[in-house]
Amino acid sequence: MDIALIKDRLALYERLMRLDKPIGILLLLWPTLWGVWIAAEGRPRWPILWIFVLGTVLMRSAGCVLNDMADARFDAHVRRTRDRPIAAGRVTRREAFVLAGVLIFASFLLVLPLNWLTIVLSAVALFLAATYPFTKRFLAVPQAYLGIAFGAGIPMAFAATRGEIPMEAWCLLAANVLWAIAYDTEYAMVDREDDLKIGIRTSAITFGRFDVAAVLGCYAGMLAILAALGRAIGMGGFYFAGLAAAGMIALYHYRLIRGRDPERCFKAFLHNNWLGAAVFAGIAADYWLRDAGG
Numbered sequence: 001m002d003i004a005l006i007k008d009r010l011a012l013y014e015r016l017m018r019l020d021k022p023i024g025i026l027l028l029l030w031p032t033l034w035g036v037w038i039a040a041e042g043r044p045r046w047p048i049l050w051i052f053v054l055g056t057v058l059m060r061s062a063g064c065v066l067n068d069m070a071d072a073r074f075d076a077h078v079r080r081t082r083d084r085p086i087a088a089g090r091v092t093r094r095e096a097f098v099l100a101g102v103l104i105f106a107s108f109l110l111v112l113p114l115n116w117l118t119i120v121l122s123a124v125a126l127f128l129a130a131t132y133p134f135t136k137r138f139l140a141v142p143q144a145y146l147g148i149a150f151g152a153g154i155p156m157a158f159a160a161t162r163g164e165i166p167m168e169a170w171c172l173l174a175a176n177v178l179w180a181i182a183y184d185t186e187y188a189m190v191d192r193e194d195d196l197k198i199g200i201r202t203s204a205i206t207f208g209r210f211d212v213a214a215v216l217g218c219y220a221g222m223l224a225i226l227a228a229l230g231r232a233i234g235m236g237g238f239y240f241a242g243l244a245a246a247g248m249i250a251l252y253h254y255r256l257i258r259g260r261d262p263e264r265c266f267k268a269f270l271h272n273n274w275l276g277a278a279v280f281a282g283i284a285a286d287y288w289l290r291d292a293g294g
Contacts, residue, residue, distance in 0.1 A: 012085045012091050013085075015085055016064065016065055016086070016099065017065060017099075017103070018060070018064040023269075023272075023273060024063075025056060025060045025061075026273045026276065026277075027150060027272060027273065028056050028059075028060050029056045030273075030277060030279065030280050031150065031151050031153065031172065032053075032056055032153030032156075032157060034154065034280055034283055035153060035154035035155070035156075035169060035172055036048065036153075037280070037283050038168060038172065038233070038283060039157045039162055039169070040161050041287060042283075042284070042288065043287070043291070044161070045161075047113070048114070048160050051111065051113070051114065051160075052156070052157060052160075054110060055110050055111065055122075058104075058106050058107040058110070059103075059104075059126070059129060061103050062103035062104050063129040063130075063149075065096050065099055065103065066100055066129065066133065067133045068084055068086045069086060069093060069096050069100070070134060071087075072084075074198050074200055075087035077197070078191055078194040078195070079194060080190065080191060080194075081191075104126060107122070107126075114159075114160045115160065118160040121155055121159055122156065124152065125152035125153070125156065128145070128148060128149035128152055129152075131145075132145055132146055136200045136201055136202065137201065138201065140201060140206045141181065142201060142202065142203070143180055143181040143184040143188070143202070144181055146180050146184055147176050147177030147179065148173070148177060150176060150180055151172070151173040151177060151180070154172045154173050154176065155170075168229055168232070171225055171226075171228070171229045172226075172229065175222045175223075175225040175229075176222075178219075178222040178225070179222045179272075181214075182215045182216075182218035182219050182222065182253075182272075183268075185203040185211060185214060185215050185218070186253065186257055186265050186268045187266070187269040188202035188203055188204035188205070189204045189260060189265040190262045190269070191204075192204045212254070212258055212260070215254075215257060216254055219253070220250075223246060223247055223250070226279065227240065227243055230243070235283075236289065238282050238285035238286040238289055239283060239285075239286040240282070242278050242280070242281050242282015242285070242286075243278075243279065243282060245282070246275045246279050249271065249278060250275065253268040253271060
């Protein structure tokens, strides 16, 4: 057995799952944690928390593999993606299919201890992840579909904790859809010229010269929904401080993207990790203060 060959294959699989670029996992994890914390009113059960954290890593990894299988023909013509393992011919579709199957099976095993509603929703989440790559062929703003896929952990968290999906779950999901349109438009602004050549649809192309305004509008809509939700469920000062911090981060992103420089747009995309973290910090701190004061 050639140890060096095994290490090389594992390194390729790591790249295929994007474990070397964890931003996707973080953008999926933050809204999931918003849902976990609010559903449990700041006291999530540890088994549920760990199931959702590990499930986020596994499903994001599986989604990346499925995405690269679907987009290999397009990725080969885009400067930023042409070196991805499948597009470059270093990993076969058969290998990728087996890897995706292992990741999906592991995710399924994770949710088995949870209630039937959560298990059903996990199947919906898998469908969304598997079909998202194809939406770039026909949807004008596929980023909205991405927002639903990346927010699937929100209703799942409420289902696992409360056994139902209340209105606050749908509000969080709506906020996440707007956030995803914002950050993935920044991402799409990087590849706009290549995407126009190969015929892929993205929000950056659809919004055209209004792309920056659309990003800001989505950030504003996201924060407005979260603010209204916070008032409705009785959140306090720390929660709104987290939203204020997120708003300042969004304004910083405007400074980065207003010139439409690809490198600065990509920097803004990556920086969305801190926006999601700011919202979560406000949620967690607010519930912690309630418990400490009670």
